[in-house]
Amino acid sequence: MPREVRRLEATDVERIEAEEPAGQGFVRAMWKLQQRDESVLIVAWVDGMPVGSAQLDLRTDPWEVKNLNVDERARGEGIGTALMAEAERLAAPSGRLSVGVGVDNPRARALYERLGFRPTGQESATTYEYVDERGVRRTATETDVLLMKDLAAAPSA
Ligand SMILES: CC(C)(COP(=O)(O)OP(=O)(O)OC[C@H]1O[C@@H](n2cnc3c(N)ncnc32)[C@H](O)[C@@H]1OP(=O)(O)O)[C@@H](O)C(=O)NCCC(=O)NCCS
Structure with missing residues (x-):
């Protein structure tokens, strides 16, 4: 399957929006931030379909990967790994990269640790709003481990 991992471009926004739950507004919000050089959305495509993405937040020091997500049907095929590899490539000149992971998300944590990310001892509680698959707006709070x-060490992928 032809696979591509690259930063969001203006012409991708409508295409990705068509796949989002109505009212979610995620890709538009990401595009606004990217236009202000505040973050970059890295998008994975398979056969011309968007199947996953990761936000590289440029407002933090070090830069932080947020909102890593791969479509349920496309998981376990290395797409999450490929998104992280692209985030590392973009962040390489700055020397370090961070990622927050929920304490109740062992799968994602295993992926990051396999790639060489290590706990900093820093924890934070994040409250966020999201629109679920049925279009219902919800609020959730999670505890993240940073x-x-x-990145001066050997690349992971
Ligand atoms: C976490 C998440 C992004 C991982 O995405 P993914 O595309 O499934 O990740 P990968 O396929 O690269 O890696 C997952 C597993 O598949 C395996 N894998 C990697 N390449 C593979 C391939 N070509 N074929 C089969 N399996 C493969 C890896 O060994 C990996 O195993 P591990 O997790 O035990 O290390 C995805 O599960 C997800 O979207 N979860 C919900 C949102 C979420 O939790 N995001 C993280 C927020 S911090």
């Missing part, structure tokens, strides 16, 4: 990788 992981960090020194």
Whole structure:
């Protein structure tokens, strides 16, 4: 399957929006931030379909990966790994990259640790709003553990 992982472009926004739950507004919000050089959305495509993405937040020091998500049907095929590899490539000149992971998300944490991210001992509680699959707006609070990788070390992928 032809696979591509690259930063969001203006012409992608409507295409991705068509796949989002109505009213979610995620890709538009990401595009606004990207236009202000505040973050970059990295998008994975398979056969011309968007199947996953990761936000590289440029407002933090070090830069932080947020909102990593791969469509349920496309998981376990290395797409999450490929999105992280692209985030690392973009962040390489700054030397370090961080990612927050929910304490109740062992799968994602295992992925980050396999890639060489290590706990910093820093924890934070994040409250966020999202629109579920049925279009219902919800609020959730999660405790995140901050992981960090020194990109001067050998690349992971
Ligand atoms: C976490 C998440 C992004 C991982 O995405 P993914 O595309 O499934 O990730 P990968 O396929 O790269 O890696 C997952 C597993 O598949 C395996 N894998 C990697 N490449 C593979 C391939 N080509 N074929 C089969 N399996 C493969 C890996 O060994 C990995 O196993 P591990 O997790 O035990 O290390 C995805 O599960 C997801 O979207 N979860 C919900 C949202 C979420 O929790 N996001 C993280 C927020 S911090």
